[in-house]
Amino acid sequence: MDTLDPDRPTHIRHLDRLPRGFLDCPVNRLDTILDGPTLIRLRGERQPPLFVSILLHGNEVSGFLALQILLRDFHEKNLPLPRDLWIFVGNVEAARYGVRRLPGQPDYNRIWAGGEHPECRMAEQLLEELSSQPLFAALDVHNNSGRNPIYGCVNRLDPRYLNIARKLSNTLVYFTEPHEVLGMALSRLCPTATFECGISGLAEGINRVVRVVNELLVEEGISDATLVGEDLHVFHTVARITVDETASLGFGEQTRRYDLCFPEDLESLNFRYLQPGTLLGWKAPGSPGLTVRDNDGRDVHQDYIRYENERILTRRPCLLSMLTADITVIHQDCLCYIMEPYPLQT
Template structure:
């Protein structure tokens, strides 16, 4: 399932994500040499409709077509089939950013592929890992990490002062590579805009120039640190609409404008058809349903029960079904690892 190359395929730097299938047969790991041997690993298009990563890497590599890269680069291009259709994943596929776990029960071809990628990069002594994504709602550019470690935080704040620490969902690329090197996920806003491409390109090039990571802590005034405490999904049995409709749950038209806003108790999120049940499943890091802790129903409205900050709220019902409605976060005032 995995193709491994030691050079760039002809045309890769000019092609759009939807046309990648014309030069790549599927998931591909491309190794390029640089002045420093330990490679920077960059993964793009784990979700086929998130093309900012591809465009950013294309911009960087165009600058070095006639010059040596500052550091070796290993580029993983993920879901080529979904990119052809312009969707997150095809209906028959696993989510390419949930398949990086090392569990013995994970026997699908996709799991074997990601284990192979991880093994290859372990052998090559990977220096750092960058996974580039977009999101479908209104979000600022921010970085995500899986460890509260100085090197991880320094890498993340090279991209944004907004950093989210998370341990769930499992099986994400950055979690797997966190065992090998400083690893970060970049969230670059909606696809299609230049700002995300330019921002990610500057970051990737900066990471290629790094010789090492500082060992001292990131200054508190340079960091807005949040912890992801729960993921919110809409059960398949609950019908869903946005703005208007007679569904079980009708979310506010402007729902994605709540992203990275610290919502007060009583903030309205939508209307419900059945006042006896909260139409959401809200699970914490140990997979307990804590919906009643964060949400309640009053007079047919779904409202927040306590202050909370959401991220990745989207108006795209297909993405809500395939992934989630949002993540809930709390601010971390200190960098204690005992959380």
């Protein structure tokens, strides 16, 4: 056995009821009632269970707050859950500090396709357990740090998957990369959607999750009807923009103090149709620019961006998502994803 940090989980904990204090626990105190990543299996009147994952990122609390509201309601009315509900509480340690992940930890939403981290073993164990019996449906609930609409993601274009995502929002995103996400692994087991609930902790996102989970607990099956509707927007993630690990980043007018500089209102570009020539930022002379890779990992920056003097401009019509002004998130995850409209056959 190697010398693992005792705080690095290699297996999940199990509970068959809510731990005492869960319904009123502040998210940054969850570590006092949960001993690391935990699967809580709650009995309901019907099987198979609905699986809901929360807090894979410790600073994305809407899923947790939504489940507190929902479960408190059943508890106060002394009503049984209409269906089994399995809750996976992810990065309890990071939640304590209100961060996406702690230094030294892997990103908990990149551990679901194998790997060397102890956390990958924990992930494998959970997936093995989930695949050993039927699941009704699965949700993985997130927030984003930038100003984005609330939207639902799917990793398969199966109508059942799309119908779950559409319960959250008319804005849907289909993606296959990054493939190490929990949503991708769950998609092999049952109808699955990942919920992006806007800024963490805001009522709109929380209330929508409460409503959707309630609906899924009551419903007898997941609709496989083809999605139609003029108000429906489906996008396909085609590439991802990252910055060099060592690049210094800033916001505001380019002053050359930073390797890369972005407009103050960068986040206002999220989910908007951008014309070629839209300004994304400035690059200091000699600094590495943006890295743009497609779903196969190919360098495609020449397709999507161009540099004009020090300005970084879009080269073709596209949409961006997850643009954020949070420099830590840009470094740890990415600057944004590039999307194109996806025509659904109707």
